[in-house]
Amino acid sequence: MNILVLLGSPRSQGNSATIAAHLAEAATALGAQVRTVELNGLSYRGCQACYACKGKAERCVLQDDLTPVLAAVESADALVLATPVYFGDVTAQLKGFLDRSYGFLAPGYLAGGQKGRLSRKKLVFIQTQGNPDQAFFKEIFPRVNHFLEWMGFADGQIIRACGLGPNRGEAIPESVLAEAEQTAQRLVEGWGLRPSFR
Numbered sequence: 001m002n003i004l005v006l007l008g009s010p011r012s013q014g015n016s017a018t019i020a021a022h023l024a025e026a027a028t029a030l031g032a033q034v035r036t037v038e039l040n041g042l043s044y045r046g047c048q049a050c051y052a053c054k055g056k057a058e059r060c061v062l063q064d065d066l067t068p069v070l071a072a073v074e075s076a077d078a079l080v081l082a083t084p085v086y087f088g089d090v091t092a093q094l095k096g097f098l099d100r101s102y103g104f105l106a107p108g109y110l111a112g113g114q115k116g117r118l119s120r121k122k123l124v125f126i127q128t129q130g131n132p133d134q135a136f137f138k139e140i141f142p143r144v145n146h147f148l149e150w151m152g153f154a155d156g157q158i159i160r161a162c163g164l165g166p167n168r169g170e171a172i173p174e175s176v177l178a179e180a181e182q183t184a185q186r187l188v189e190g191w192g193l194r195p196s197f198r
């Protein structure tokens with residue numbers, strides 16, 4: 001299995017990156033091929049609304065550092081998106097990627113046709129935040145997942161860690177790291193919904 005991890009934080013050793021690395025290590029140990037990309041190190045533009053992806057090109061035609069990343073999403077079995085909360089949302093780095101993923105919506109979707117170009121890929125969303133109250137920012141994942149489901153991602157799963165400030169990856173609860181390991185196992189050994197979601 002081929003897993004692509006996209007890090008949305010500018011902090012390479014930060015909280016979301018640490019949780020993602022834990023998942024990646026566990027998945028690698030189980031035989032998965034994992035590639036991790038730090039979006040912050042790339043140079044790319046947001047969607048330019050050229051609509052070429054809704055015409056013959058069928059994919060994003062912009063050429064920059066995100067071009068190979070979008071291609072890697074297409075060939076991955078699973079996508080892991082990791083982001084801290086910035087002002088109540090994903091980071092700008094991840095939002096830029098999400099806007100460019102417009103090319104994963106099929107050309108016919110605007111006319112009410114088939115929505116997604118991708119087929120049943122797995123999705124994991126890792127979200128960290130300073131606010132310790134889980135009720136805050138719980139709407140981010142459902143909102144992002146709504147659009148990713150259109151593209152063809154199925155059974156999206158979220159891993160959250162709240163109350164994590166500027167300390168780099170050192171205060172992440174064991175329960176969250178264990179969740180990352182369990183998620184890696186579910187990714188590699190067959191996707192299953194958590195009992196509470198059935």
Ligand SMILES: Cc1cc2nc3c(=O)[nH]c(=O)nc-3n(C[C@H](O)[C@H](O)[C@H](O)COP(=O)(O)O)c2cc1C
Pocket residue numbers: 009010011013014015016017083084085086087088089128129130131132164165166168169
């Ligand atoms: C510019 C900026 C904006 C932030 N906005 C929020 C916010 O709206 N809510 C929140 O709970 N934490 C906020 N935080 C805190 C981070 O989400 C939190 O420290 C997170 O765990 C950092 O993850 P990282 O180490 O992966 O970057 C913000 C941090 C920064 C630098």
